Amino acid sequence: MAESVPTVESSDEEEFYDAPESFSEQNCEKGENTPATAQSDYVLPPEVTVLNADQETVCLGLPLTDHSCWYKLQVDYSCDTHKGSLITKDFSTVKVEGLNPGTEYTFSITRIADNGSRSKATSLSVFTEPSPPAQIAVYQANSESLSLRWDPPVGEVKSYIVTCCSEGETVHELTTDTNNLTISDLKPGACYSLQVSAQHRNGRISKATVTSAHTKTRLESLLEDLGLERHYTEKLSLSTILQIDEKTITDKTAKCNSDLPWYFLKKLMMVNVAARNVKCTSVGDEKTEVKFDNLFDSPHSGPIYVHVKQF
Structure with a gap:
């Protein structure tokens, strides 16, 4: 008796089964025909260097990646008395302005993808340049x-x-x-x-x-001590020497070094009688000699004109 062998019957109808929901989520994360990758949400942390730091500005350098056009940068900075934040495109240079001079700042730089994924923050400390006096x-x-x-x-x-x-x-x-x-x-x-x-x-x-x-x-210092510093370059005129004031008509002793030159010139001019030949001309052109003792107590209300003659 022959042994029977099982056979498989052919059929024109095909059977279909539902795929698990996890399969469709893996393959349809970002629209149609998007391949699934294990690191699709991973964002590379930025490598940051300090290009320059002056009194109020810090320039940071970042090497560009193949996908830099898809990223943004968030830069957070702070010190003991000041903090701030800015968001910019992923450029090779980022400038942070408005900082305090001579201050240590802590910077935290994060790269952000279009889908909201964020990289780990890169942190560094920078001193701004102190301002000079x-x-x-x-x-x-x-x-x-x-x-x-x-x-x-x-x-x-x-x-x-x-x-x-x-x-x-x-x-x-x-x-x-x-x-x-x-x-x-x-x-x-x-x-x-x-x-x-x-x-x-x-x-x-x-x-x-x-x-x-x-x-x-030393000559300039001596002239300054005597009150004659302006006469180092400016000539001492005869009219200045012959000028009549309270020092000229009184016998007060010198009280400071600046009184000494005029005290000396006063005594020197008193020896020259012709240089002291002074007459006063009143408003009525009547010439009278001036008495120096009461010059400042003169009863005349009008101005007094002094005419100096040299012989």
Whole structure:
């Protein structure tokens, strides 16, 4: 008896089964015909470098990716007293403005895709450039010293570094916690370069503010002490010497060094009788001699004209 073998009957009808819902979600995440990938939501974190940092601006550099046109950048920054945020396109350079000078800022940069996916944040710290002292000025100069002052910069300043140079060599380097200083032991009639830098409490040192000044010669200092500094370049005229005022007609002693030249000239002119031959001409052209004792107590209400003759 022959063994029977099972056979499969053919049929013209095909049977279909429903696919699981997870399958359609994997293949239809972003429209039709979008292939499924394991890292479709992954966004590469940005690599950030500091290109430049000045007093109020920080420039950050980011290498572009193949899909940079699909991304945006969110830049968050903060310090102890200031914080802010900006969103920009994924460019190779990002500039952050409006910062405080001489301050440490913490930056957090995140790359954002069009579908809302975000990368991990890249963080870094940057110091802005401290601002230097302003309006430095030399307010007093003599033959051996220079006195200068300046306006304090923005930020917390610990001290100031003052450097005095002459002919390319450093003569003095001083430190002070006030915004003024007097530099001594200088040479008369020399030109000096003065540089002032601010050292902030965070340890940062600003760029130097520079000015120059000349010490006076000994002759200039002597003339200043005698009140004759303007006559170093301006001639002392005879009319100035013969000018009549209270100092001329009184015998008061000199009270300060600036009284000495005029006291000397007064005595010198008293020896020259012709130089003191002074007559007063009243309004009625009647010439009378002037009595110096009561010159300032004259009863005349009109002006007094003095005519000086030289012989």
